[in-house]
Amino acid sequence: xxxxxxxxxxxxxxxxxxxxxxxxxxxxxxxxxxxxxxxxxxxxxxxxxxxxxxxxxxxxxxxxxxxxxxxxxxxxxxxxxxxxxxxxxxxxxxxxxxxxxxxxxxxxxxxxxxxxxxxxxxxxxxxxxxxxxxxxxxxxxxxxxxxxxxxxxxxxxxxxxxxxxxxxxxxxxxxxxxxxxxxxxxxxxxxxxxxxxxxxxxxxxxxxxxxxxxxxxxxxxxxxxxxxxxxxxxxxxxxxxxxxxxxxxxxxxxxxxxxxxxxxxxxx
Numbered sequence: 719x720x721x722x723x724x725x726x727x728x729x730x731x732x733x734x735x736x737x738x739x740x741x742x743x744x745x746x747x748x749x750x751x752x753x754x755x756x757x758x759x760x761x762x763x764x765x766x767x768x769x770x771x772x773x774x775x776x777x778x779x780x781x782x783x784x785x786x787x788x789x790x791x792x793x794x795x796x797x798x799x800x801x802x803x804x805x806x807x808x809x810x811x812x813x814x815x816x817x818x819x820x821x822x823x824x825x826x827x828x829x830x831x832x833x834x835x836x837x838x839x840x841x842x843x844x845x846x847x848x849x850x851x852x853x854x855x856x857x858x859x860x861x862x863x864x865x866x867x868x869x870x871x872x873x874x875x876x877x878x879x880x881x882x883x884x885x886x887x888x889x890x891x892x893x894x895x896x897x898x899x900x901x902x903x904x905x906x907x908x909x910x911x912x913x914x915x916x917x918x919x920x921x922x923x924x925x926x927x928x929x930x931x932x933x934x935x936x937x938x939x940x941x942x943x944x945x946x947x948x949x950x951x952x953x954x955x956x957x958x959x960x961x962x963x964x965x966x967x968x969x970x971x972x973x974x975x976x977x978x979x980x981x982x983x984x985x986x
Contacts (some may be wrong), residue, residue, distance in 0.1 A: 769793065769860040773883075776855060783930070784847040784855070785814035788878065793862050795820040813838030814847040818862055818875040827865065827873035830880045851949045853892055853932045856883045886936035886947050898926035902964045907977075911967050914979035918964040925962060928955040 769791065781787050788794045795817045815823035815838075828835040828845035838846025862876040869877060900923045911918040932951040939946055960966035968979035 767861075767863070769862075770857055771860075772857045773855065776852075776858075781852070783814070784850045784852050784880070785816070787852070787858065788816050788847070791860060793860055793876070794818055794878075812848075813842055813844065815842070815844045816847060816878050818860070818878070821875050825872065825874040827869050827877045828880075829877060831882050831884070832879060850880050851882070851932070851934070851951070853890065853934050853951075854882045854884075854886060854947070854949060856881045884947060885945060886934060887938065887945075889933070889935045891933045892931075894928075894930040896926075896928050897924055898958060899924050900963050904964050907970070908964050910970070910977055911964070911979055914968060916968050916979060918967045919962055920964070923962060926956050926958040929953070 771787070771791070776787065779787060779790060781790075816826045816828055817823045818826045823842075823844040826844075828847065830850060835845040835847075835849060837843040838848070859879040859881065860876065861879075865873040865877045900919075902919045902921060902923060908918045908920060930951070930953045932949075934947065934949045936945065936947040938944070970977045971980040
């Protein structure tokens with residue numbers, strides 16, 4: 719009796735399995751449309767918004783300095799950089815800094831591959847962006863909220879993380895040359911400066927020349943078990959002085975309907 723029951727169960731199973739095969743022959747190929755993906759993004763795992771600028775955007779901007787790249791972001795204020803490095807009061811340090819939210823570069827944490835960047839010098843102990851090889855940047859991640867609870871008090875205003883291409887293979891050379899032009903044609907300001915005994919510049923001037931040459935080389939070693947990346951760069955920036963511009967040959971002070979030069983020891 720038990721044998722007959724087993725055989726009946728086997729027969730029903732075979733019949734059940736054979737039915738879909740007949741139906742599959744009648745089905746046509748269905749079109750599959752992918753409407754999304756599950757690729758991980760910084761904003762998917764972060765409690766605060768993260769702004770990301772990738773290497774393609776860097777090429778579109780055409781900048782060879784990390785500080786120029788950051789200055790184009792709305793979250794950052796211009797700190798010490800190639801255009802402003804010394805205000806006549808603080809010493810010129812030659813560093814480049816990041817200043818998130820405008821509350822000081824000391825409160826902005828700068829990372830390179832998620833590791834803290836060393837300060838530029840002892841006078842201005844803020845992370846020096848000149849130590850970052852811009853030619854190897856893959857992307858820049860900017861976090862402007864909730865960072866101090868993770869990184870400490872030096873990340874009160876946020877974190878800037880430079881992700882580098884540590885697997886670069888081949889060779890690449892980048893060069894950049896630029897200069898500034900000043901018209902010096904503000905005759906009304908020049909007249910005010912002459913009345914104060916200052917001889918202002920009155921002709922067009924080309925200065926502030928800067929040269930930037932950067933090279934990088936990468937190669938696999940030991941059949942792919944190792945990798946080496948070498949980077950070298952040269953940068954020279956000519957200084958631009960306020961006395962070379964008619965707009966800044968002196969400090970203007972408003973006096974009634976006009977202006978006058980505010981000289982050392984003078985009062986308006």
